[in-house]
Amino acid sequence: MEELIAKxxxxxxxxxxxxxxxxxxxxxxxxxxxxxxxxxxxxxxxLIVLLQQQYNIKLSDPKDGPKxxxxxxxxxxxxxxxxxx
Amino acid sequence: xxxxxxxxxxxxxxxxxxxxxVFTFASGTLDDFMEEAFRWLSLSYPKFYKMDHLxxxxxxxxxMLLKDMPLLPRYLPDQVALVLSNAASSLDTDLHFAESMxxxxxxxxxxxxxxxxxxxxxxxxxxxxxxxxxxxxxxxDAVHMADYVSLVMESEKxxxxxxxxxxxxxxxxxxxxxxxxxxxxxxxxxxxxxxxxKIYKSSALWKN
Numbered sequence: 001m002e003e004l005i006a007k008x009x010x011x012x013x014x015x016x017x018x019x020x021x022x023x024x025x026x027x028x029x030x031x032x033x034x035x036x037x038x039x040x041x042x043x044x045x046x047l048i049v050l051l052q053q054q055y056n057i058k059l060s061d062p063k064d065g066p067k068x069x070x071x072x073x074x075x076x077x078x079x080x081x082x083x084x085x
Numbered sequence: 086x087x088x089x090x091x092x093x094x095x096x097x098x099x100x101x102x103x104x105x106x107v108f109t110f111a112s113g114t115l116d117d118f119m120e121e122a123f124r125w126l127s128l129s130y131p132k133f134y135k136m137d138h139l140x141x142x143x144x145x146x147x148x149m150l151l152k153d154m155p156l157l158p159r160y161l162p163d164q165v166a167l168v169l170s171n172a173a174s175s176l177d178t179d180l181h182f183a184e185s186m187x188x189x190x191x192x193x194x195x196x197x198x199x200x201x202x203x204x205x206x207x208x209x210x211x212x213x214x215x216x217x218x219x220x221x222x223x224x225x226d227a228v229h230m231a232d233y234v235s236l237v238m239e240s241e242k243x244x245x246x247x248x249x250x251x252x253x254x255x256x257x258x259x260x261x262x263x264x265x266x267x268x269x270x271x272x273x274x275x276x277x278x279x280x281x282x283k284i285y286k287s288s289a290l291w292k293n
Contacts, residue, residue: 017193019120019134038131045192053189 004076012072015050016043028073036071044069051075057082087238089280090270092263093149095142096290100149103272104288107149115256119145126152130210137178137197138258140206143169143251146260147207156245157212166215166237166246167204170230173254174200174221203251215243225250225261227282234265235276250285261285 009023016039030036033044047069051057057079059065068078094101098118100108110121119141123133126148133144156165178197185191196202201219208214216237220229234248249262263284265276274280 017134018131020129020131042193042196049189049191 001076001080004079005072008072008076008079011050011054012047015046026072029071032069032071047075051079055079055082086269087235087265087267087276088269088273089263089276089284090266090273091150091154092261092284092288093146094285094288094290095146095149095258095260098258099290100145101288101290102149102152104284106290115258132206135193136206137175137181137194137202139171139175139177139200139251139253140197140203142253142258142260143203143262144206144210146249146251146262147211147247150247150262150264151211155211160213160244162212162214164215164242164244165211165213166234166243167208167213167217168220168230168234168237168246168248169201169204169218170220170222170226170250171200171252172221172223173252175202177254207247213247215246216240225252225259225285227285228278231276231278231281238265238267261288 005028006023009026012018012026013021013023018037026037033039044065048059048065051059059068068074092103098109098111098115099106100122108122108125110118113121115138119138122145126145128148133141136144175198178194182190182194182198185194200221201217204217204219208217218233218237220226220233222229230248234246237243238246244267246265247262248265250259251262252259263281266273274284
């Protein structure tokens, strides 16, 4: 899980052009939106693309988005769960 | 009467302000130049990194134009207008977006596939909410720019206007911005098509 979280942080920085951040600046449980990293709705769409491109995971229900994209850890858990299924 | 009080030109990976070259970064890619200029201006604005080339260039030029003299202490947000123009519209980004469609289209690129997004980025950054317009011409049209900015500034509400040309296509970039105001500044000249044409040509950085 730790390895996946570290990889995800790098992928998020790259995909979302967060060049002002380093992976260690992003907490595993830190909220990604609003009061956390301050991501916006376009970033949310880019995260969906990232899951599809890098992990071949298509979000089946968009309503699950807020729960899945709560933090890097929650995304990693979703990926692990999806890959195990 | 309207006056051109400030102007800046970004061309050939260099910045000139009031006709004087103040920054050059010739090595590396265009992205390298823009990021180096961003650092040189000592800016902290994470959204810059998400912008397309057109918006980055417009953003950098507006920062250079208004360096050390922000508009809002002097004007209310709706007293400042913005009139921009270029030739390539958003074609540079349109092509990148079309390329991304071969796999999964990028939503972050898609939002920049309109030329007037750069106007929005400048307005958000500078906090201005006045009249704005974006025109597409084959080349910088000093006559139209002078006419339209003058028309916008006929309104009692509009006291200042950022006008200019933000052209970006591939590695080619030519960005000329000026600040027109109803009060004459120390180095202000009358806002006419002739003056605009003269300033645009004389501040060009194609040579040297």
